[in-house]
Amino acid sequence: MLFGKRNILGNLFNDVQCTPQHQQQKRQSIFRKFSMLSSRRSIDSLSSTLSSPRTPSPRGTFSATNSCELTIVAALQGHILTVDEMRFCALEIGNLSDAEKLKLLTFLKSESSAIIENNALKSFQCASLNSLLLENLEILDGLWEIIVDVVIPNLQSIIYTLSEVDASFDVQKWIFTAFRDRVLAKLLQDVQSEIPKLKSMLTVIMVETDDNLNPTTRSKFDICLGKSRKTKKPLEKTRSKTDSCLASTSSSPTKSKSVTWSTFSS
Structure with a gap:
């Protein structure tokens, strides 16, 4: 790259030593070449900036202390585990005592939500989740696919003995709940209109976690699904002609009829 730049600069200096007849044309050529060099440097600088790693995290590290916990963290982060890794981890968990299994289950519950959110932060390359990020629905779709196709199947294959x-x-419900509360709830906090592309995802989340869905999140889901409930105005009774007649009759005073008895004398 350095030799290329020297050749270009050499050509530039050679171009300067030209006859007065072609001086103006050569000067334009020099400016054009300098412009190309500066543009290349700008592109290289921008590319370097965009490719610099940015991995913001709500938590710096995770407290994994043994191979089982490390494998669980890898599964939560969406890494594809090999068959041998899954089999070895499942056997190791199966050989744990009940107390150790409870400890491992507590570890999974305490770390999963933070890791799921951290995955979203890395994918969106941001420090916090907000509704402005919904402009990149492809990223959210990718996160959802990883949750459904990688994270949950991997965890189900290695921690099934914890059911003992x-x-x-x-x-599955635990991961869906973490994704709902730590990712979707924050992304949809300011949503005001329907988002048809999220219908499938939100429907699955609502079906799987409906029993502990808070009203605020439910209302945001309803807006995205186009099911926002509008306040209904109280119905006003429309008076018919019959009602009007009855009302006028009841309001008018009733006239008492007097009866006169005539007496006939014999």
């Missing part, structure tokens, strides 16, 4: 200590724990 907590049969009520559903890892």
Whole structure:
């Protein structure tokens, strides 16, 4: 690259030593070449800036202390595990005592939400999630595909023996809830109109986590799905002609009829 620049500069100096007859044309050529060099430097600088790693995280590190916890963290981050890795981790978890399994389950519950949010921050390359990021729905779709196709299947294949200590724990529902509360709720906090592209995703989330969906998040989901409830005006009774007649009759005073009895004398 350096030799190329020297050749260009050499050509520029050679162009300066020209006859007066072609001086104006050569000067324009020199300016054009300098412009090309400066443009290339600007592009290289911009490319370097965009390619610089930015991985903001709500938490700097995760407290994984053994191989099982490290594998769980890798699964939560969306890494594709090999068959051997999944089998080894599942066997290792199966050999743990009940107390150790409870500890591992507590670790999964405490770390999963933060890791799911951290995945979103890395994907959007931002420090916080907000509704402005919905302009890039492709990124959100990619996150959703990783959750459904990679994260949940990997976790289901390695932690199924934890059901021995907590049969009520559903890892799919847990991950969907974390994605709902730590990602979707923040992205949709200022949404004001329907977003048809999110219909499939939000429908699945609502079906799987409906029992603990707070009213605020539910209202935002309804707006995105086009189901926002508008306040209904109280119905006003329309008076018919019959009602008017009855009203006028009831309001007018009733006239008492007097009856006169005539007496006939014999």
